[in-house]
Amino acid sequence: MPDETTEAAWTRLMRAQGAAISHVEAALKDAGLPPLAWYDVLLEVERAGKAGIRAIDLQQKLLLPQYGISRLLSKIEAAGYISRQSSTEDGRSQEIVITAAGRQLRRRMWAVYGPAIEQAVGSKLTASERETLAGLLEKLTSPRADA
Amino acid sequence: MPDETTEAAWTRLMRAQGAAISHVEAALKDAGLPPLAWYDVLLEVERAGKAGIRAIDLQQKLLLPQYGISRLLSKIEAAGYISRQSSTEDGRSQEIVITAAGRQLRRRMWAVYGPAIEQAVGSKLTASERETLAGLLEKLTSPRADA
DNA sequence: AAAAAATACATGCAATTGCATTGACATTCA
DNA sequence: TGAATGTCAATGCAATTGCATGTATTTTTT
Numbered sequence: 406m407p408d409e410t411t412e413a414a415w416t417r418l419m420r421a422q423g424a425a426i427s428h429v430e431a432a433l434k435d436a437g438l439p440p441l442a443w444y445d446v447l448l449e450v451e452r453a454g455k456a457g458i459r460a461i462d463l464q465q466k467l468l469l470p471q472y473g474i475s476r477l478l479s480k481i482e483a484a485g486y487i488s489r490q491s492s493t494e495d496g497r498s499q500e501i502v503i504t505a506a507g508r509q510l511r512r513r514m515w516a517v518y519g520p521a522i523e524q525a526v527g528s529k530l531t532a533s534e535r536e537t538l539a540g541l542l543e544k545l546t547s548p549r550a551d552a
Numbered sequence: 553m554p555d556e557t558t559e560a561a562w563t564r565l566m567r568a569q570g571a572a573i574s575h576v577e578a579a580l581k582d583a584g585l586p587p588l589a590w591y592d593v594l595l596e597v598e599r600a601g602k603a604g605i606r607a608i609d610l611q612q613k614l615l616l617p618q619y620g621i622s623r624l625l626s627k628i629e630a631a632g633y634i635s636r637q638s639s640t641e642d643g644r645s646q647e648i649v650i651t652a653a654g655r656q657l658r659r660r661m662w663a664v665y666g667p668a669i670e671q672a673v674g675s676k677l678t679a680s681e682r683e684t685l686a687g688l689l690e691k692l693t694s695p696r697a698d699a
Numbered sequence: 700a701a702a703a704a705a706t707a708c709a710t711g712c713a714a715t716t717g718c719a720t721t722g723a724c725a726t727t728c729a
Numbered sequence: 730t731g732a733a734t735g736t737c738a739a740t741g742c743a744a745t746t747g748c749a750t751g752t753a754t755t756t757t758t759t
Contacts, residue, residue, distance in 0.1 A: 406666045410682035411674035415572070417689035418673070422569035423615060424693050425562070461737060468570060472717075475739055497724045497737040519553045526565070527558035529692050535557035538688045542564035545676050546571050608707060619747075622709055644707040644754045 418545075425525040432521040438514050442469075443481055447511040450487055450503045457500030459492070486510050565692075572672040579668040585661050589616075589624055590633075594658040597634055597650045604647030606639070633657050 407415070430441055445467050450458055464474045478501065481487050486507035492498045503511075530538065554562070577588055592614050597605055611621045625648065628634050633654035639645045650658075677685065 407670040407674045408679075410679050410686065411669055413686040414677070414682045414689070415669045415673050417686045417693070418565075418569050418572060420615070421689040421692040422565050425565060459737085468567070470717075471738070472740080475737095476715085479739085495725075495737080499738080522558055522562045523554040526562050526692060527554045529694065530561070530688065532555070532557050534688055534691070535561045537684065539557065539560040539564045541677065541681055541685045541688070542561070542568040544681070545568040545673060546564070547676065606707085617747075618708075619710080622707095623745085626709090639707095642707080642755070646708080 428525045429518060429521040432517050433514065436517045438517060439484075439510075441518070442467075442477055443486075444511060444514045444518055446477060446481060447486060447503060447507055447514070450501050451508060451511060453501075455502065457490075457502040459498045460501065461498065463501065481507075575672045576665060576668040579664050580661065583664045585664060586631075586657075588665070589614075590628055591658065591661045591665055593624060593628060594633060594650060594654055594661070597648050598655060598658060600648075600650075602649065604637075604649040606645045607648060608645065610648065628654075 426441070433440060433444075446463065449463055449466055452458075460474050460478060461471075463478075464471055467474070469477070478487065478489060482489055486504055488502050488504060489499045490502070492500050526535070573588070580587060580591075593610065596610055596613055599605075607621055607625060608618075610616075610625075611618055614621070616624070625634065625636060629636055633651055635649050635651060636646045637649070639647050673682070
């Protein structure tokens with residue numbers, strides 16, 4: 406059974422993330438922009454450049470279920486922000502590339518997303534606190550110690 | 553625009569919470585138990601004792617949307633773990649009380665939930681790190697500084 | 700006291716998500 | 730090589746969620 410400090414850290418982790426993401430999603434919605442997940446996709450696809458990125462790589466980077474990525478890409482493609490073309494090297498997979506409109510949308514989203522993060526996280530902690538926090542959270546994601 | 557430490561803290565907060573909650577939800581599901589939200593409800597209702605607790609108070613404690621609570625309570629009630637009786641003091645509201653089966657379920661869930669938290673959080677950090685983490689996360693949830 | 704506003708909760712409907720399966724191609728193995 | 734297995738992605742269907750609204754009750758206003 407976990408001790409008190411573990412319970413406290415767990416609870417606050419849930420609350421803090423919930424509050425922070427609600428704030429950011431609400432800011433995007435208020436600005437008439439798509440949800441955060443679209444930003445994550447656009448950013449990765451833009452970073453991948455001309456070569457594009459495969460859906461499965463996106464899936465691993467964003468930690469979404471396979472069908473989640475599949476449907477998310479369908480919507481973003483339908484909206485004209487990315488294009489999917491099946492790979493010449495591997496017939497099963499596809500290269501996803503960002504469009505000009507996609508780059509523009511990502512920028513417009515960042516104009517809202519950035520300040521929202523600043524408000525939810527940046528303004529609440531000092532720089533050194535933010536570093537400490539990032540470091541501790543990083544440890545939580547690290548591979549299991551045991552078995 | 554947020555600086556690097558803010559971005560890092562934000563990203564790791566999202567990842568760490570996502571990983572931690574996935575781990576816990578999976579543990580519950582593997583054990584054939586209901587989702588975490590049920591535990592939160594059962595715990596609050598159990599704490600409220602004989603007097604019970606109103607749906608709206610639960611809503612505020614758990615930070616769920618009104619319709620979320622309404623439907624969650626319907627399911628838990630249908631499963632026999634709580635009972636709802638409309639309040640004598642306020643005809644609009646209801647007193648929610650835990651049943652014996654509910655208390656038992658909460659205990660069974662804790663037997664899985666506790667160790668899962670321990671694994672996801674407790675085992676990754678020292679006691680003092682956990683305290684530091686909890687403290688920093690607490691600050692994130694604190695009321696806005698500005699406006 | 701009657702009317703208006705606010706509060707507590709439920710619910711119809713559309714959109715999203717999760718699960719399981721399928722289809723298409725690629726790789727491995729006998 | 731051809732059969733079995735593995736990988737990448739899409740999708741039908743059921744369950745869940747979000748939004749807007751509805752119903753009932755209480756509180757406030759005039």
